[in-house]
Amino acid sequence: MNLLVTGGCGFIGSNFIQYVLNKKLRSVHKIVNFDCLSYAGNEKNVDGFENDPKYIFIKGNLKNYSEVFDAVYKHDITHIMHLAAESHVDNSIIAPDVFIESNIIGTFNLLKVVRQLNVKRLHHVSTDEVYGELGKKGKFKETTPYDPRNPYSASKASADMLARAFFHTYKLNVTLSNCCNNYGPRQHEEKFMPTVIDSLMHDIAVPVYGDGKNVRDWIYVEDHCHALWKILKKGEKGETYNVGANCEKSNLEIVKKICDVLGKNFRSSVKFVKDRPGHDFRYAIDNKKITSDLKWKPNHNFEEAIKKTVKWYKSECK
8 A cells, every 4th residue: 555645744644644654554555745734734743754664755735736646646656545624614714715725626636636547545534514513412424414604614515525526426436534523642723622721831711712612522633543544444435434432522621621630720711702603513423334334433531532632732832
């Protein structure tokens, strides 16, 4: 296998590359990190990877078709893990154009190359946000109709549909996954958990949207990487797999838990701010399909994984 990872300098991408390299798989001959190094792609995330003879870095942009083609052709890529995406909802509300260009046009270019060069397998990584929002009950299934409610989720939904269209029309070997909120090492500082941790470590009140009761399903990033590898290797062509950890927490619950880990007073550590437009109330994943079909399950419990996450950020601040 010659594996290309798009967005490999980002949060999930760098953790996925580390996951594959750590497994020391004989079947993986090379792993190519294709990243444009936007503000969210940090070269520090892949420090040390260059010491592995299987690892190659290419600075390239999915919006440039020729750069994508050259990377796949030159390295005889057989499998692709497509993680590159603009992903911050707040940014998509302020400046949606870049989300359309990166998430839709970038995915389209990648699919064209996969078709032209007969790549064996493309796995397209998406989000549970494409499904819209839930009330107090229910969970997203692979059959849940799409109902994106902000420019970010709309751009990811569009990319998902393109991937499915290329599977049905051109018979490409494409799989998809929709995952819940990730947390763990190397996540960009703009995201919720890093913001909470950084604020508390610097004795700054944590900004919390609305009343803080919005609920998300949370998964430790290493568990997500394990799921992605399972899908890449064993997922059925054309199938979608929802990845979740059955770990629903409100934003306030997250802040309280991190306060407990850092020994901070919860009541004096929260600052409620105006809610963002179109803020979905609740997401939750039904992960029965991937646990049943691919025999995957999350290996980390929230209590221990959040401690590992906080410890990593504390070490980074020294």
